[in-house]
Amino acid sequence: MANILVVDDELGIRDLLSEILNDEGHNVELAENAAQARAARSRSRPDLVLLDIWMPDTDGVTLLKEWSTTGLLSMPVIMMSGHATIETAVEATKIGAHSFLEKPITLQKLLKAVETGLARNTAALPRKLGSPMAAPAVELTVEAAMTGGQTIPPVVELGPQPRQLFELDKPLRDARDEFEKSYFEFHLAKEGGSMTRVAEKTGLERTHLYRKLKQLGVDLSRGKRGTA
Secondary structure, eight states: EEEEEEEEOHHHHHHHHHHHHHHOOOOEEEEEHHHHHHHHHHHHOOSSSESOOSSSSOOHHHHHHHHHHOOOSSSSSEEEEOOOOHHHHHHHHHTTTOOEEOOHHHHHHHHHHHHHHHHHHHTHHHHHHOOOOOOOOOOOOOHHOOOOOOOOOOOOOOOOOOOOOOOOOOOHHHHHHHHHHHHHHHHHHHHHTOOHHHHHHHHHHHHHHHHHHHHTTTTTTTHHHHHH
C-alpha cells in the first residue's frame, strides 16, 4: 500500500484515477491545481505523484522544476498529458520525472507506471539510509520517458478449475445470465475482488463492468472476503 498524490484539474480524471488506485489498495490524495499540490507536499512526502502538465494556475512542468530546485522532488513523479509532445516528455524526465503517461491513459499503462515508480522509490531507500547500494540507473530514452522502461511481470495462471454445470432446459436469456454470473464470480474470486484487474482480464470498461455485475446480482464483496 502506498500514499499517492493525484494532481489534475479535471474532476473526471481525478475520480477515475482515485477509484482505480484505491481498488489496488493505495491511499489517494487529490489536488486540482498546483496550489493544492504544494499544500499536500508540504504536509507530507507522498510515495508517488501523478502530475498533469496543463493546469490553469501553474503547469505541471513548472511545478516539477520548483520541487526539483527546492529539494522537494524526493518521490517519483509521473507526468500526464493529452497534448504534450515527446520533447516535453524528455524535458520532464531530465528535470526529474520518473515517466510520462499520454491521455487517455490505459489501465495497463497506468498500473505499469505506478508499479515501476513505487519499485524505484523502494530501491532508493538503502542509499538514503546510508547503505552503499544504489538504485540501478535508467537509460534516458524516448521509450523510458513515455513508459518508465519496464515490462509487466507475467501473469501466473491458475490450474484447472472445477467444472460448472448449467441447466440448459430454460430460456436462452436466463441461461446466458446464469453463465455470465458464474463467469464474473470466478474472475472476482481469482483476482481477489479487484475490479481493476477483472476489468482488464475480461476486456470490459470499469463502468460497463460495474453495471453488468449489478444487473446480474453479483455479490461484489465475495472476492475480497476470500482474501481477508
